[in-house]
Amino acid sequence: MVPVIALVGRPNVGKSTLFNRLTKSRDALVAEIAGLTRDRKYGEGKVGDHPFIVIDTGGISGQEEGIDSAMAGQSFQAIQEADIVFFLVDVGAGITAGDRMIADHLRRNGKAAYLIANKIDGKNPDIVLGEFFELGMGEPLPIAAAHNRGISALIDYVMDELIEEEKVEQEETGYYYEEGEEEVHHEELDIKGIKIAVVGRPNVGKSTLVNRFLGEERVVVYDEAGTTRDSIYIPYERHGQEYTLIDTAGVRRRKNISEAAEKFSIIKTLQAIQDCNVCILVLDARTGIVEQDLHMLSFVLNSGRALVIAINKWDGMDADDKQRVKDEIDRRFDFLTFADMHFISALHGTGVGHLYESVDQAYESAMAKWQTNMLTRILEDAVAGHQPPILRGRRPKLRYAHQGGSNPPRIIVHGTMVNELPEDYRRYLANTFRRVLNISGTPIRFEFRQGDNPFSEKKKEVRHSSKRRAQAVERTDNKRRIKRDKARKQLKKSYRKPGG
Secondary structure, eight states: OOOEEEEEESTTSSHHHHHHHHHTSOOSOOOSOTTOOOSOEEEEEEETTEEEEEEEOOOOOSOOOTHHHHHHHHHHHHHHHOSEEEEEEETTTOOOHHHHHHHHHHHHHTOEEEEEEEOOTTSOHHHHSGGGGGGSSOSOEEOBGGGTBSHHHHHHHHHHHHHHHHHHHHHHHOOOOOTTHHHHHHHHTSOOSEEEEEEESTTSSHHHHHHHHHTSOOSOOOSSTTOOOSOEEEEEEETTEEEEEEEOOOOOOGGGOOOHHHHHHHHHHHHHHHHOSEEEEEEETTTOOOHHHHHHHHHHHHHTOEEEEEEEOOTTOOHHHHHHHHHHHHHHSTTOOSSEEEEOBTTTTBTTTTHHHHHHHHHHHHTOOOOHHHHHHHHHHHHHHSOOOOBTTBOOEEEEEEEEETTTTEEEEEEESGGGOOHHHHHHHHHHHHHHHTOOSSOOEEEEEEOOOTTHHHHHHHHHHHHHHHHHHHHHHHHHHHHHHHHHHHHHHHTOOTTO
């Protein structure tokens, strides 16, 4: 089966940099900031025909308090899940109390661990590696993750040992993998199914909702804005349906963003919205709808993603406050007629299960396929019920419609003068298609294409031939005029008087 490798160590020793090198991606945030990574982040790598899973974790210092304690809990849980542990140390900083604590924990749990000495660039390995033998983790393996030095040798060395162990296990148990079986296990770990991005302002309960969906403390939850800094992709299955949850960082107003790490977190959030199928926009019922909620909603709609709105922290509110929130939603979200809204409590699980019904319906609508003849019949019925207005003395003609894409559904209408159709008639068409096709939870994109005049080239040919004919007539007239003038001259000569 596919081995799982966990990257552990103190804060800022290069775990996320090594994660990006092993997965050949830029999925993990990297910055010169201690404690940037807070949740477990999973990625896939491959050496030859041998895949592996990598888990990036937050730093462990041994003196965690508050949110750092929750981060350390995520790291220790990753150690339990992993088959192999890459224990990273910083050769520039030397051995610290945190390094000793992590080494003791790995020995007590009996985990297969490799001591990785990072940031070896510019240093003599024979001199700087000697002190790390004190940790009792075997010979340190030197690398420079930031400069991609020693990474290939490291993973080749580890994978060679794993392959040898697998062969020994096969000989002892008598069981051998069938051809392609390892690939099947690998595919099961791919991100697939319905991708759901949980987005919203900081501290509205996004991570709490993700943990409630999964039924475990998968991501760090803490009563502090900005706890989540990276976009965490979490594949899972529910009732036979595959999902991938994306927990994202909260997006604040631009003027409140000061840290560079938070700016990159926001970029990751916006990328997650582009990458998902359905967005769950989480709002805080206690604070009501603020301008930043509308900005986030605008980005989701402009991205064309399916949308479900979850109003969180609904528990404990009195009837007057609940009615005030509902009135505000009706007033400010009156244009969101296609999106389902749910009043939930992520902390207690109230109403969370009903979100799946809306997510499934929104995904089905966003990915639906329709035949051209069906869309054309709907277009014809819509035009018969309400014809386009007359423009400049002519009425636009809508000839046929076909589907141009999914997520969001894109319908292309062909005809004449369609680029001049007024906005209210376009909305009428969109509402008609949405009602007939039973589309819910996703916006529809309409594209109007105006066909070229099929007789335009013939007209050019006609004009060209007419010009040639006119020129021929003119030449004939000139010849006749010359001949007539010549005959007149001859006639005058014949009537000339004798002796004149």
